Amino acid sequence: EVQLLESGGGLVQPGGSLRLSCAASGFTFSSYAMSWVRQAPGKGLEWVSAVSGSGGISFYADSVKGRFTISRDNSKNTLYLQMDSLRADDTAVYYCAKSQDFVVVVAAGCDYWGQGTLVTVSS
């Protein structure tokens, strides 16, 4: 059974940092690209970042480029999102999601999602 379990969310002051983790199990982690998607309270889904199966290629939304870093440790079956210089508009539930493909671009959708972890940026 595929499982994705996010952790690391919480309350942080503007300008602060957080690192989210997503522990994966039930599939060959290194064979699939992974993504982070967020949802601000009462709003729609926003794609944040994605990384290829090998971890060698990553992509970011303009809204987080230069502040967030996606990475993965295939030996630990874990996906990460390092979030720096956090702003109030980064407040959201952050989901990790498994792609159906190894690559990020021209790929199929995400077939498994975690339960999400809430990040609140506030003073």
Place this chain on the structure above:
Amino acid sequence: DIQMTQSPSSLSASVGDRVTITCRARQTITNFLNWYQQKPGKAPKLLIYAASSLQSGVPSRFSGSGSGTHFTLTISSLQPEDFATYYCQQTYNTPHTFGQGTKLEIK
């Protein structure tokens, strides 16, 4: 960025109705279009990928069609558990933009 526009933004329908939601891309995305269902407090669930491929385990009353810039999600006979918010997403290029969502409510 490839902008995705869904219509309608909200929709009221009854159990048994046939419902269609439309998603348009600002530029061609060939068939790299996915549909998700999300219920309150839950993670999104993949329904359709590659515009028309039904994800494993998803009921056959859900179907998708389209290519290029115009796509549709059809629910052939609404069931009580189908009342939720639906999102389209393109995975042709990054950023993998989502539509704004369509909230399907009970009439």
